[in-house]
Amino acid sequence: MSETAPRITNNGSAGRILLLFGRVALAGILLFAAYAKLKPPVPGMRWSKASVKTSIAMFAMNVDSFQMLATPHQVSVVAHLLPFCELGLGLWLLSGILLRFSSVIAMLVFGGFFTLIVRTYMLGLEINCGCFGPGEKLGPRNLLVDGSLLALAVAVTLGAFFLSRKRGGEGAPSSAPAAEGAG
Amino acid sequence: MTLRKLLFPGLIVLGLAAAGILVARTVFPGVSLPQPVTKVAAAAPALSAPAIEPPKAELAPEASVDQSAEAETKPAATKNSPAPRAKAAATQALPLPVKTIGSKNAPITMEVFSDYQCPSCGALYEQTLRPMINDYVAAGKVYLIHRDFPLPMHTYGYEAARWVNAAARIGKFEEVEAALYDNQKAWTVDGNIQKYVAGALSDADFKRVQKLMIGCGMEVKPPSGPDNPSGCPLDANIEADKQLGNQIPVKATPTFLTYYKGQKYPAASGVISWPVMKQYFDSLLAQ
Numbered sequence: 001m002s003e004t005a006p007r008i009t010n011n012g013s014a015g016r017i018l019l020l021f022g023r024v025a026l027a028g029i030l031l032f033a034a035y036a037k038l039k040p041p042v043p044g045m046r047w048s049k050a051s052v053k054t055s056i057a058m059f060a061m062n063v064d065s066f067q068m069l070a071t072p073h074q075v076s077v078v079a080h081l082l083p084f085c086e087l088g089l090g091l092w093l094l095s096g097i098l099l100r101f102s103s104v105i106a107m108l109v110f111g112g113f114f115t116l117i118v119r120t121y122m123l124g125l126e127i128n129c130g131c132f133g134p135g136e137k138l139g140p141r142n143l144l145v146d147g148s149l150l151a152l153a154v155a156v157t158l159g160a161f162f163l164s165r166k167r168g169g170e171g172a173p174s175s176a177p178a179a180e181g182a183g
Numbered sequence: 184m185t186l187r188k189l190l191f192p193g194l195i196v197l198g199l200a201a202a203g204i205l206v207a208r209t210v211f212p213g214v215s216l217p218q219p220v221t222k223v224a225a226a227a228p229a230l231s232a233p234a235i236e237p238p239k240a241e242l243a244p245e246a247s248v249d250q251s252a253e254a255e256t257k258p259a260a261t262k263n264s265p266a267p268r269a270k271a272a273a274t275q276a277l278p279l280p281v282k283t284i285g286s287k288n289a290p291i292t293m294e295v296f297s298d299y300q301c302p303s304c305g306a307l308y309e310q311t312l313r314p315m316i317n318d319y320v321a322a323g324k325v326y327l328i329h330r331d332f333p334l335p336m337h338t339y340g341y342e343a344a345r346w347v348n349a350a351a352r353i354g355k356f357e358e359v360e361a362a363l364y365d366n367q368k369a370w371t372v373d374g375n376i377q378k379y380v381a382g383a384l385s386d387a388d389f390k391r392v393q394k395l396m397i398g399c400g401m402e403v404k405p406p407s408g409p410d411n412p413s414g415c416p417l418d419a420n421i422e423a424d425k426q427l428g429n430q431i432p433v434k435a436t437p438t439f440l441t442y443y444k445g446q447k448y449p450a451a452s453g454v455i456s457w458p459v460m461k462q463y464f465d466s467l468l469a470q
Binding site for chain 2 (some may be wrong): 050051058060075149
């Protein structure tokens, strides 16, 4: 422990703390997005298999309104998979395990969302985004927020790779996995 | 190195700010960034009103497909109507427009706010509402309510709503709505709505509709506010629908609401295919 404490101080603790915050924030956003898509659509409604099915069906309508996918079946597949992918990715980021991989995937996911929203906005489609639950209108605020989240994902990815490089440069293989796991 | 040192923390801070906004929106729903003016918001200030009750409690009792629209009923949807007293008396003398399709006893109620000149509304009607009417509405699963929400940038949208309201007063809503959406591309060019209304009705019915449209031509501007009514008695119901829409608020057309077992589900917008919407209805019915 005493060997690691000086190393932490010497290896840019501020950057690592920022990376930790960024990773946790990104994970939290993904988990929130998954929760918003799966939670009962009406206040006061209990969680149940039926309520989750209805929420997913509502999200499917949001996905369909983007007019990106060719068939209703594709819309249904995306609507069923995406919330659980967000849930899994959020938990993976939170754990800090293999951070470089999880952050790259998160960056690609947010990049895809941002591209889609920009495209939809440019087309002038006045629809519900559905990003963080039903009833969320697509507008410039979505562009700003999603762009910021993409920036956060990029930052976390860069930070994870820089951190990994630093650890590799110092030649401390026994401590590297623990450090990466801690964020 | 300097750029790298600034970039990473900067991106982190930006992302954290975004995360903070999202958390604030969740924990404090009233906290929000100012919204830009949208196509609809410029013309429609939001009203502070109690939550909308499921429409079954509000509507005039005549709602079956075959029923005539000429019965006198309480104008439930016009509770907050801006129509002044002089015009209200004239409006209430006319039968109420019945802009619904299906059985009022259907478990699901769907309220659609649309503009007849809106291309997306036309697409929704042709791709989704029409098969829905033939399937779930006919089977008694869905009760469909049309609400007028003509947008200010559509030159003939308000006029089209007047024609449909006039037809709805003699029980011919469905026919005229179908005719206008089927021929949307044609009449939106020259504004010759009358031609397609005439084509959808018998001569006798068209004459009745024309009579109701007296004083409601294109030269009569829509009401610009509660204190500035138009001269057309049909406008009161259109304005009442718009007020309902502003309470949601409707920011674009088409926007639709669904009600099931007395609960209102979040509004959705855009063109949604019938299979996807059907899946949604099935999920509701399975509850």
